Amino acid sequence: MMTKWMAKGYLWLLLALLYSPILIIMIFSFTEAKVLGNWTGFSTKLYSSLFTGGVQRSLVSALWNTFAIAMIAATVSTLLGSIAAIGIFNLRSRTRQVMNFANAIPMMNADIITGVSLFLLFVSFGVSQGFTTVVLAHITFCTPYVVLSVMPRLKKMNQNVYETALDLGATPFQALRKVILPEIRPGMISGFILAFTLSIDDFAVTIFTIGNEGLETLSTFIYADARKGGLTPELRPLSTIIFVTVLVLLIVINKRAEKSKS
Amino acid sequence: MVSKISAFFMRRRNWTIPYALFLAVFVVMPLLLIVFYAFTDADGAFTFANFRKFMVHPEAMNTFVYSIGIAIITTLVCLILGYPAAYILSQERFNTSRTMVVLFILPMWVNILIRTLATVALFDFLNLPLGEGALVFGMVYNFLPFMIYPIYNTLQKMDRNLIEAAQDLGANPFQVFMKTILPLSMPGVMSGIVMVFMPTVSTFAIAELLTMNNIKLFGTTVQENIYNGMWNYGAALSLIMLLLIGVTILFTNDEDNASNEGGGVI
Numbered sequence: 060m061m062t063k064w065m066a067k068g069y070l071w072l073l074l075a076l077l078y079s080p081i082l083i084i085m086i087f088s089f090t091e092a093k094v095l096g097n098w099t100g101f102s103t104k105l106y107s108s109l110f111t112g113g114v115q116r117s118l119v120s121a122l123w124n125t126f127a128i129a130m131i132a133a134t135v136s137t138l139l140g141s142i143a144a145i146g147i148f149n150l151r152s153r154t155r156q157v158m159n160f161a162n163a164i165p166m167m168n169a170d171i172i173t174g175v176s177l178f179l180l181f182v183s184f185g186v187s188q189g190f191t192t193v194v195l196a197h198i199t200f201c202t203p204y205v206v207l208s209v210m211p212r213l214k215k216m217n218q219n220v221y222e223t224a225l226d227l228g229a230t231p232f233q234a235l236r237k238v239i240l241p242e243i244r245p246g247m248i249s250g251f252i253l254a255f256t257l258s259i260d261d262f263a264v265t266i267f268t269i270g271n272e273g274l275e276t277l278s279t280f281i282y283a284d285a286r287k288g289g290l291t292p293e294l295r296p297l298s299t300i301i302f303v304t305v306l307v308l309l310i311v312i313n314k315r316a317e318k319s320k321s
Numbered sequence: 322m323v324s325k326i327s328a329f330f331m332r333r334r335n336w337t338i339p340y341a342l343f344l345a346v347f348v349v350m351p352l353l354l355i356v357f358y359a360f361t362d363a364d365g366a367f368t369f370a371n372f373r374k375f376m377v378h379p380e381a382m383n384t385f386v387y388s389i390g391i392a393i394i395t396t397l398v399c400l401i402l403g404y405p406a407a408y409i410l411s412q413e414r415f416n417t418s419r420t421m422v423v424l425f426i427l428p429m430w431v432n433i434l435i436r437t438l439a440t441v442a443l444f445d446f447l448n449l450p451l452g453e454g455a456l457v458f459g460m461v462y463n464f465l466p467f468m469i470y471p472i473y474n475t476l477q478k479m480d481r482n483l484i485e486a487a488q489d490l491g492a493n494p495f496q497v498f499m500k501t502i503l504p505l506s507m508p509g510v511m512s513g514i515v516m517v518f519m520p521t522v523s524t525f526a527i528a529e530l531l532t533m534n535n536i537k538l539f540g541t542t543v544q545e546n547i548y549n550g551m552w553n554y555g556a557a558l559s560l561i562m563l564l565l566i567g568v569t570i571l572f573t574n575d576e577d578n579a580s581n582e583g584g585g586v587i
Contacts, residue, residue, distance in 0.1 A: 063414070066409040066412075067409075069405060069406065069409065070406060070409055070410070070421065073402065073406050073425075073465075074421075074424055074425070076462070077425070077428055077462065077465065077466075078428070079443055080436065080439030080440045080442060080443040080462065081428070081431065081435075081436070081439050083439065083442050083443055083446055084435075084438075084439050084442060087442075095442045095445065095446070139339065139340055139343065140340070142336050142339065142340065143336065143337055143339070143340030143341075145333055145336050146333060146334055146335065146336030146337030146338070146340065147337050147340075148333075149332075149333040149334040149336075149337075150334045150337060151334075154334075154337075158337060158340075158341065158344075161341075161344045161348060161349065162344070164344075164348050164349075164352075165348055167566075167570065168563075168566070169519055169520065169522075169523035169562065169563075169566055170520070170523070171523045171524075171525060171540050171543060171544070171559070171562070172352075172355070172523070172559055172562060172563050172566070173351075175355065175543065175547055175555065175556065175559045176351030176352050176354060176355050176559070177347065177351050178547060179351060179354040179355060179358055179552065179556065180346075180347070180350060180351040180354055182552070183354055195347065196347075198343075198347075199343075199347040199348060202340070202343070206340075221333075225331075231330050231331050231333075232330075259432075260431075260432050260433070262432070262433060262434055262526070263525070266526075266544075267544075267547070277432070278432060278434055281432070281434045281435065281438070282434055282526060285434065285438055285530050286529075286530075290438060294435075294438075298431075298432075298435045298438075298439075301431070301432065301435070302431055302435075305427070305431060306427060309423065309426075309427060310423070313423060
């Protein structure tokens with residue numbers, strides 16, 4: 060009994076340690092003080108100024124860019140990754156190993172190396188960096204996760220159904236749409252959500268591929284802001300909102316994963 | 322012609338081709354470019370000068386060694402704090418809920434800059450000085466979930482019968498842990514070490530925020546050189562980091578793919 064309480068106590072202590080920084084940000088998102096740590100009474104002014112444009116123009120456009128990039132990158136990754144997963148699943152074992160290895164590189168590699176390598180790719184071919192290059196970079200590190208989300212669904216499905224559909228006169232495209240797609244859809248959705256969160260979260264790869272045309276994402280905005288010394292007060296409610304959103308998204312993915320297991 | 326195209330796509334393995342091309346252009350070629358830039362000078366002529374510069378340049382070398390040191394300390398602290406947590410979470414007799422596991426992994430998904438700034442805020446709030454202590458705390462705070470998760474995974478999948486067998490054969494709890502549980506959880510420990518060591522040794526920007534620009538890590542050196550147009554030298558430094566990562570992965574080769582199976586994130 061004693062050890063049980065100690066064990067539980069240890070976990071709660073560790074959780075308190077892990078969450079205290081984010082809790083402080085959340086608490087101080089409900090006060091107006093410019094400097095974090097000053098409590099000047101309860102207020103939701105920071106939240107309203109975040110939504111009504113009282114905040115700097117650039118934060119709003121950074122948010123919009125982050126969302127647009129994540130949306131495009133996650134969509135393309137999901138399509139590319141799902142088609143690739145079907146292909147890889149049907150490869151002979153030698154080639155499949157090669158593809159699996161190549162697919163694992165962006166996941167195992169350090170973000171900064173991925174960033175530097177893509178930077179060198181773009182400058183070597185004279186591609187001017189901006190929105191498109193960030194999207195391409197995000198597709199690069201998101202797609203492997205989609206492949207890995209879709210693959211287990213393919214392994215589970217009955218392989219003969221696709222062949223049967225073809226025998227019964229379906230074109231490969233019809234068979235894909237009517238047979239394979241319904242089977243792998245849950246994996247695609249999980250992959251999409253994962254890609255979306257990874258893209259929104261990214262800082263290291265983005266900063267190397269965003270160029271210097273003044274394009275900002277949330278991460279680069281926070282970085283620039285923090286380097287200037289102060290921290291825009293509106294970032295507090297924003298972090299809070301992002302934290303809660305991520306929490307909800309993760310619970311959704313988790314529930315899905317549990318459901319597909321049972 | 323149309324029938325030829327459709328015949329081509331009949332073979333589902335051909336569906337790999339678009340992604341294979343994509344990987345070739347956006348993963349393989351960029352990595353080769355790092356190697357190319359690292360071994361050439363600004364005019365594209367072959368040279369070792371970039372590596373020589375790293376060897377004789379005390380600042381870059383010191384930052385490199387210092388970063389590895391910080392990464393080792395962070396990894397150790399994460400292991401010491403994380404192993405017991407993973408162990409408790411995996412044991413049914415403590416009946417910890419699944420939500421608890423999610424709570425431990427959740428911070429992994431919060432923007433790393435926000436997490437870092439939150440740490441700075443915490444230190445400000447408690448009136449603690451920013452410096453090496455803040456740096457290690459911030460790193461541990463950022464990467465602890467990466468240690469807990471893989472260890473938890475292997476512990477959870479462990480065959481309970483082996484533990485019972487050890488107990489039946491007369492091992493005391495300490496012996497059971499040392500001779501059965503710990504060795505069986507080594508794959509998780511190894512991937513935990515990789516997952517903490519790698520991002521810690523390669524971070525940039527975070528150390529500066531946590532130490533008011535007083536401490537610089539190797540990742541920042543790489544970034545600064547790339548930013549200042551020293552692409553060849555920056556590429557050489559990246560290649561050195563890449564080798565370090567490669568060595569770490571080889572060294573802990575037992576890395577299990579458990580975390581990637583089943584399509585679930587958590």
